[in-house]
Amino acid sequence: MTTQSLPSPAPTPNYAIQAARRARRQALTGYTLVAPSLLVVALLIIYPAAGSVIRSVIVYNNGVATFSLQRYADFFNNPISMQNLGFTLSITLLTLAFLFLVCFPLALYLRFSNSRIASAVQLLALFPLFVPAIILAYALIRFFITRGVFQTLINGVGIASYSMPIQKPAGIIIGLVWDNLPFTILILTAGLRQIDDALLESARDVGASNTQIFFRIILPLMQRPALIVFSLNFMGLFGSYTLPYLLGPAAPQMMGVYMQRTLGDFLDTSAAETQAVISFIICAAAGFVYVWSVSRQRKGER
Amino acid sequence: MIAKRALFIVLVVALLAAFGLSGVAATRAQTPKTLYVYDTSDTNITDWLTNTVIPAFEKANPQYKVELVLARGQGASIDNIVDRIQAALQTNADPQADVLAYNPLSKPELIEAGLWLEIDEKNVPNVKNLRAGAKTSPVNLPYRGSQVLIGYNSEFVAEADVPKTFMDLVEWTKKNPGKFAYNRPDKGGSGGNFVVRAIYEVTGKDPSKFKPGEPDPALLAEYPKAWELLRQIHPNIYENGSYPASNTATLELLANGSINMASVWSDQALQAISKGVLPETIKLTQFTDLPMPGGFAYLAIPKNSTNIEGALAWVNFLLSEEIQISVVKNIGGFPAINWDLLPAELQSEFTSVIAPSVPSWPGGAYGAEMVKGWYENVATNIKRE
Numbered sequence: 001m002t003t004q005s006l007p008s009p010a011p012t013p014n015y016a017i018q019a020a021r022r023a024r025r026q027a028l029t030g031y032t033l034v035a036p037s038l039l040v041v042a043l044l045i046i047y048p049a050a051g052s053v054i055r056s057v058i059v060y061n062n063g064v065a066t067f068s069l070q071r072y073a074d075f076f077n078n079p080i081s082m083q084n085l086g087f088t089l090s091i092t093l094l095t096l097a098f099l100f101l102v103c104f105p106l107a108l109y110l111r112f113s114n115s116r117i118a119s120a121v122q123l124l125a126l127f128p129l130f131v132p133a134i135i136l137a138y139a140l141i142r143f144f145i146t147r148g149v150f151q152t153l154i155n156g157v158g159i160a161s162y163s164m165p166i167q168k169p170a171g172i173i174i175g176l177v178w179d180n181l182p183f184t185i186l187i188l189t190a191g192l193r194q195i196d197d198a199l200l201e202s203a204r205d206v207g208a209s210n211t212q213i214f215f216r217i218i219l220p221l222m223q224r225p226a227l228i229v230f231s232l233n234f235m236g237l238f239g240s241y242t243l244p245y246l247l248g249p250a251a252p253q254m255m256g257v258y259m260q261r262t263l264g265d266f267l268d269t270s271a272a273e274t275q276a277v278i279s280f281i282i283c284a285a286a287g288f289v290y291v292w293s294v295s296r297q298r299k300g301e302r
Numbered sequence: 303m304i305a306k307r308a309l310f311i312v313l314v315v316a317l318l319a320a321f322g323l324s325g326v327a328a329t330r331a332q333t334p335k336t337l338y339v340y341d342t343s344d345t346n347i348t349d350w351l352t353n354t355v356i357p358a359f360e361k362a363n364p365q366y367k368v369e370l371v372l373a374r375g376q377g378a379s380i381d382n383i384v385d386r387i388q389a390a391l392q393t394n395a396d397p398q399a400d401v402l403a404y405n406p407l408s409k410p411e412l413i414e415a416g417l418w419l420e421i422d423e424k425n426v427p428n429v430k431n432l433r434a435g436a437k438t439s440p441v442n443l444p445y446r447g448s449q450v451l452i453g454y455n456s457e458f459v460a461e462a463d464v465p466k467t468f469m470d471l472v473e474w475t476k477k478n479p480g481k482f483a484y485n486r487p488d489k490g491g492s493g494g495n496f497v498v499r500a501i502y503e504v505t506g507k508d509p510s511k512f513k514p515g516e517p518d519p520a521l522l523a524e525y526p527k528a529w530e531l532l533r534q535i536h537p538n539i540y541e542n543g544s545y546p547a548s549n550t551a552t553l554e555l556l557a558n559g560s561i562n563m564a565s566v567w568s569d570q571a572l573q574a575i576s577k578g579v580l581p582e583t584i585k586l587t588q589f590t591d592l593p594m595p596g597g598f599a600y601l602a603i604p605k606n607s608t609n610i611e612g613a614l615a616w617v618n619f620l621l622s623e624e625i626q627i628s629v630v631k632n633i634g635g636f637p638a639i640n641w642d643l644l645p646a647e648l649q650s651e652f653t654s655v656i657a658p659s660v661p662s663w664p665g666g667a668y669g670a671e672m673v674k675g676w677y678e679n680v681a682t683n684i685k686r687e
Contacts, residue, residue: 145554147558147560164544167544168541246547249681250545265673265674266670
């Protein structure tokens with residue numbers, strides 16, 4: 001109570017000016033440091049992307065530019081483009097599901113095992129990082145083609161009927177899961193390592209079972225890494241090109257392949273741009289989830 | 303230190319003198335005139351040019367020395383070379399290019415600008431032996447070709463069942479579901495030209511209707527009939543419409559016995575058979591009512607070449623019987639000259655695949671519409687009204 005009545009000592013004017021100057025200088029340094037990267041992003045990404053968005057809504061009638069959503073209407077009314085969009089979304093989500101199924105148990109194992117096998121597994125899990133997608137695609141084709149290695153193997157154990165997964169949706173999923181394993185495992189193990197051993201031990205001390213620890217402590221704490229894996233992988237998978245191009249069916253096709261075909265084979269620039277904008281909006285939604293989860297963490301740390 | 307520098311200077315002077323003297327000596331001895339030949343092909347062709355054709359040419363024409371330049375890929379592509387030649391024409395400079403593996407028809411404005419030399423029987427005598435319809439412009443010259451054929455495994459396809467016409471093939475696929483494949487039309491010419499053949503089938507089997515340039519809307523309107531035809535094959539394509547993604551992927555399915563019939567490029571298939579990549583039981587055939595399309599590799603001579611005489615001698619040599627036989631024997635290509643000018647035993651070896659003509663597809667907008675239509679109507683399972 002007494003402190004309230006005391007007059008707060010006014011800071012010396014000199015000190016205030018100095019602090020303001022320092023803050024301004026710091027801000028200036030900050031802006032200077034981010035300027036080059038901001039410039040690159042603006043020039044090479046935002047400017048052309050904005051151009052695409054604008055061009056996709058402008059239609060020329062006798063030389064007069066008018067605003068029109070006709071191209072989007074065309075896209076959404078065309079069963080082929082809609083099928084390709086739906087196909088891309090389902091392949092993306094299925095691949096994500098398989099990635100979690102494969103990577104989450106692996107990450108748990110890598111986090112809680114200190115054996116020598118674990119480090120070997122870790123190394124193996126990172127291996128796909130060093131294999132270019134195009135080499136992977138051809139390796140998978142050689143492996144899964146009819147009368148190839150895989151069919152010989154399963155015939156050996158008595159399974160006679162075989163239909164190769166490549167040139168089918170399954171081929172894309174196999175390739176994409178393989179290709180995205182290392183990144184997913186890296187993020188998930190990093191997330192798991194952030195969980196303090198002390199936390200788990202104290203839980204065990206008060207009698208928590210392993211299942212309880214998993215569902216009450218690990219799963220809730222893994223939300224953010226899982227969200228990051230989901231959003232970053234979503235964007236990469238949705239826009240993937242090489243593997244769907246080499247391993248996928250002739251129809252339906254994923255958006256990346258479809259866009260390239262619209263541009264390169266059909267020579268239809270505006271339709272390709274419209275497809276690109278639609279893909280961009282969908283990926284931006286996933287990007288928003290990522291930014292939101294990261295900034296939420298920042299706020300939490302403050 | 304000084305001694306070292308002196309030695310260096312002496313060496314440089316000696317080197318320069320040696321170069322200068324050799325230059326003088328060269329002009330005095332009249333060394334062969336260099337002939338700049340540009341090629342864009344894959345290694346199989348450029349190896350053949352380097353190891354077979356050029357030595358033979360230089361032996362027959364000791365006054366010329368052939369300098370083969372590969373103009374593949376980006377940046378130094380044949381189009382860049384053509385631009386350079388055009389620039390040289392405007393400034394009266396030496397383009398350092400005498401023969402190009404290039405079809406001037408791809409840039410008609412340069413033909414109009416008078417960049418290319420007209421080639422006919424007068425300056426290249428062997429032109430008289432060319433197959434009918436192969437030479438498509440006064441300024442281009444075909445010298446080897448390949449054509450799309452039907453390849454089949456004679457172990458599983460009886461001689462009597464080998465399709466003679468396109469409709470025969472449609473019937474065969476119905477009786478042998480899952481045993482035929484052609485690749486996606488944009489992923490390789492062996493599938494692309496098969497689709498073109500389907501378009502010919504529904505437009506009166508007259509390839510001459512399709513001319514380069516602006517497409518005829520009446521012909522484009524006939525495309526849906528071709529899709530209907532190909533839809534009949536679709537359910538019987540390997541693995542319920544699993545179209546391979548390249549020429550070689552198709553050959554691989556044929557090689558490992560997954561399918562018994564496919565549309566294939568003549569040169570790829572012939573080479574694969576001779577190398578044992580395809581089993582010996584693979585035989586080739588061509589439709590007898592109208593062959594499938596193919597294409598020729600074309601040559602062109604820039605008007606401002608400083609060695610036109612050498613260039614004409616080179617292209618005439620390529621059309622000689624000796625080299626045309628080598629085209630068939632060594633690279634599995636088709637000759638640009640008439641088959642009956644080749645030895646009888648070579649002819650009989652290829653009887654089944656010799657077509658009276660090689661229909662040439664103009665591509666361009668016709669091709670873009672074709673690929674689009676194929677993907678939207680044949681490959682897809684969506685039914686459109």
